[in-house]
Each structure stands twice: as C-alpha cells, then as structure tokens.
Amino acid sequence: MEEKVKTRTGYVLEMVKNIRILALNGKNNFRKYLFDPLYEAGWYNDTSRQSTVKLIERMKEQERDPSFIHTIAPQCKRLICYSMAEGLSALGNSSIFFLEKIQWDQRVSLSSESIEFTDIIMPPLNEFMKMNSENNEKLFTEAVASAKKDEILTAFVPVRLSSGGGKIKLDSEIKRLYNNIQIASKYQNIPKCMKLLSTYIIQYSDNDDYARGDVEKLIDAMTKREPGFDTDLKNTMAIDLYYRIRKSVHSGEIRTTIQAIRKYGYIFEGDSSAKHFYDIDRLERILYKIITEKDLWKELKKESRGQ
Amino acid sequence: MGEALLKISESVNDGICVITPSGDIDAHTAPQFKEAIEKNIASGNIRIVFDFSSLNYISSAGIGLLNAALNSLKGKGGKMSIACATPSVNDTLEVMYFTRKVPVRKNIDSAKKDV
Numbered sequence: 001m002e003e004k005v006k007t008r009t010g011y012v013l014e015m016v017k018n019i020r021i022l023a024l025n026g027k028n029n030f031r032k033y034l035f036d037p038l039y040e041a042g043w044y045n046d047t048s049r050q051s052t053v054k055l056i057e058r059m060k061e062q063e064r065d066p067s068f069i070h071t072i073a074p075q076c077k078r079l080i081c082y083s084m085a086e087g088l089s090a091l092g093n094s095s096i097f098f099l100e101k102i103q104w105d106q107r108v109s110l111s112s113e114s115i116e117f118t119d120i121i122m123p124p125l126n127e128f129m130k131m132n133s134e135n136n137e138k139l140f141t142e143a144v145a146s147a148k149k150d151e152i153l154t155a156f157v158p159v160r161l162s163s164g165g166g167k168i169k170l171d172s173e174i175k176r177l178y179n180n181i182q183i184a185s186k187y188q189n190i191p192k193c194m195k196l197l198s199t200y201i202i203q204y205s206d207n208d209d210y211a212r213g214d215v216e217k218l219i220d221a222m223t224k225r226e227p228g229f230d231t232d233l234k235n236t237m238a239i240d241l242y243y244r245i246r247k248s249v250h251s252g253e254i255r256t257t258i259q260a261i262r263k264y265g266y267i268f269e270g271d272s273s274a275k276h277f278y279d280i281d282r283l284e285r286i287l288y289k290i291i292t293e294k295d296l297w298k299e300l301k302k303e304s305r306g307q
Numbered sequence: 308m309g310e311a312l313l314k315i316s317e318s319v320n321d322g323i324c325v326i327t328p329s330g331d332i333d334a335h336t337a338p339q340f341k342e343a344i345e346k347n348i349a350s351g352n353i354r355i356v357f358d359f360s361s362l363n364y365i366s367s368a369g370i371g372l373l374n375a376a377l378n379s380l381k382g383k384g385g386k387m388s389i390a391c392a393t394p395s396v397n398d399t400l401e402v403m404y405f406t407r408k409v410p411v412r413k414n415i416d417s418a419k420k421d422v
Binding site for chain 2: 281
C-alpha cells in the first residue's frame with residue numbers, strides 16, 4: 001500500500017493546480033467536477049457551527065504539536081464535509097488545505113481518509129482537465145492573435161544578468177539557496193527543499209549565468225538522501241509551469257505564457273517524459289504561427305538583441 | 308495539424324560529425340533527434356556540426372535538446388556549431404537566445420572551423 005500511496009502523492013500537486021484552474025472556470029464546472037463527486041460519495045455534512053476559516057485556523061495551531069499528526073487526515077475530512085454546506089469557495093479552500101497536508105507529510109498521505117479523498121476527486125478532475133485542454137488551445141490562439149504587438153515583443157526580452165550587478169545577484173542567490181536548503185534539510189523538510197529548488201530553477205534557468213553545475217550537485221545530494229527526489233522535482237516544475245501557462249492563457253497574460261513556454265524548453269531540454277510535454281508543444285506551434293502571420297520575427301529579434 | 312516528420316542523416320569526415328535533420332523538430336520528433344545526438348556523442352564524436360538547411364521548424368523541445376548537447380559536449384571537451392539554418396529556424400534560435408551560445412554559420416565549411 002505504501003508504494004501505491006507514494007506514487008499517488010506525485011499527483012497531489014497537480015490536483016491542487018487543477019482545483020485552482022477549475023475555480024477559474026465558473027460555478028457550474030466547480031459543482032460538477034468537485035462538489036458533486038464528493039456529495040455522491042456521502043461527504044456532505046451541514047451540522048457544523050464553525051466556519052471553515054476558523055476550523056483551518058484551529059488545525060494550524062494544533063499541527064505545531066507533533067502528537068496531533070494522526071488526527072490531521074480525519075480532521076481534514078470533517079473540514080471538507082462541513083465546507084460543502086458552507087459554499088463552493090470554502091470547499092475549494094478546504095480541499096487545497098487537505099491536499100497540501102497530503103503532499104507535505106507522508107503520514108497524512110498514508111491515511112485512509114487521504115486515499116478516499118484522492119480516489120473520489122482525481123477522476124473527475126482529470127476529466128475536466130482533458131476537456132479544458134482543447135478549450136485552452138482555442139483561448140491561447142485567440143489571446144495571441146488579439147495581443148498587442150508590444151506585449152508579444154516584451155515577452156521575449158531576456159533577463160540579462162551577465163554584467164555587473166546581475167551576475168553578483170545570481171551568485172548571491174545560489175549561495176542563499178544552498179544555505180536555505182541546508183537548513184531545511186537539517187530539519188528533514190524535504191518538501192521545503194523541493195520548493196526552494198524548483199523556485200530557483202524556474203526563475204533562473206533561462207539566464208546566461210545560471211549555475212547549472214551547482215544546482216545539479218544539490219539535486220544529486222538530495223536524491224541520494226531521498227530517492228525519487230529528482231523525479232518529484234521534475235514533476236513539480238512541469239506542473240508549476242503548465243499551471244502558469246493555463247492560468248495566463250485564461251487571463252490573457254500573453255507575456256507570462258510565452259515566458260513559461262521558454263522556461264519549460266530550457267529546463268526540460270526536449271525530455272519527452274516530462275509532464276505536459278506535448279500540450280505545451282502544441283501551444284508553441286500556435287504561437288509561432290501567429291508570430292509569422294503578424295510578421296513579428298524581425299522585431300522580436302531586435303528585442304532579443306536588446307536593440 | 309498532422310504529426311511532424313523528421314529524417315536524420317549523419318556523416319563523419321576528418322573527425323567532424325555533420326548531423327542533418329530534415330523536416331520538423333518538435334515534441335513528437337525530439338526523441339529521434341535526441342537519440343541521434345546522444346549516439347554520436349557516446350561513440351566519441353564530440354565535434355558536431357548541425358546542418359539545418361532542410362529543417363523547417365524547431366520548437367523549444369528541439370532547442371532544449373541542442374542546449375543539452377552543448378552542455379554534454381562542453382563536459383567532454385567537445386564543440387558544436389550550426390550551419391545553413393532556414394530563415395524561420397534561425398528566427399526561433401535567435402529569439403530563444405540560442406544563437407548567443409552557438410553561432411549560426413552561412414555554410415558548413417565555416418561551421419566546421421568553429422569546432
């Protein structure tokens with residue numbers, strides 16, 4: 001059972017992101033793909049006298065005490081049951097709260113409540129994301145096609161760190177990362193180490209002076225200590241970037257979309273096993289086609305040369 | 308939009324390997340391109356020229372592979388260069404900043420001098 005749960009936790013971050021995307025797609029979808037499946041599974045409970053915000057606050061206070069760890073999953077289940085009676089927003093927040101607990105502590109992820117919860121919500125969320133993916137391409141095409149010329153051009157402007165202050169900043173950032181990982185690692189906080197590394201890589205990997213060697217050493221060291229760390233990190237970054245792309249497509253922030261596509265390319269270096277590899281590739285083809293149609297290549301090149 | 312096709316030819320002369328992909332390099336064909344690059348590096352061909360005269364399209368997946376090849380070659384004391392890129396491929400390489408790392412030459416002889 002432990003192996004099954006370990007594999008499942010790889011999908012938890014994706015479920016969190018999917019719920020956030022679902023929330024952007026209207027009440028009807030939220031009800032259909034999250035509320036209804038839980039309701040049909042008998043999770044609805046309208047007997048609580050406290051708001052979910054208060055319940056979450058109380059749980060946060062309790063979790064400082066390690067002896068409460070085994071109560072987290074049952075309490076989260078109750079929280080979700082009560083939140084369903086409070087409203088869709090409360091249900092979304094409670095679901096994300098529970099998923100984050102599952103993601104951050106294996107003792108929580110091994111509980112029967114966690115397994116039951118993810119078993120209920122994973123199939124409908126996957127169904128929603130599949131349906132939404134096609135719509136996403138349509139939205140992306142419309143967003144790029146209607147984007148202002150300047151908006152597309154500035155999306156390709158590189159972050160230049162090669163000279164002066166920029167290089168110094170990047171050097172100090174890698175030192176800071178190293179120190180923070182040492183501290184997190186000392187306290188066995190593997191998820192924190194992963195978060196620190198993924199944030200750093202996503203932010204700086206497409207820069208000229210990205211400290212690739214140092215980052216790889218850190219990942220190797222963490223993977224020796226926690227087998228599977230490298231794969232989980234890869235999944236975390238792919239999901240994070242894909243979520244940025246989908247969210248920015250939805251809100252018409254074309255600059256963020258383009259930057260995230262480029263970062264994905266540099267981080268995964270054509271690795272077809274990376275999550276969302278083919279989805280992102282399709283969006284990229286659409287983007288280049290529209291740039292060609294709008295005859296923007298010449299100006300894009302000027303921007304990328306800093307002219 | 309149908310799946311992209313890619314054909315790859317390779318030749319080695321005077322210790323320089325010339326890899327010529329024809330068609331599109333995208334998510335679907337990237338594994339094929341990756342295999343060709345890795346096979347050559349593994350067999351000791353660490354001076355590589357990519358002849359892009361017949362390449363119609365390259366996505367960030369393909370540029371990512373070139374970046375990986377560049378890092379791998381650097382680690383082995385090798386070099387790479389790009390020649391004869393079609394205008395659209397050259398545009399993509401440039402806006403994705405890859406031409407800052409590896410110059411694109413007008414012909415294969417010039418590219419061979421780089422490696």
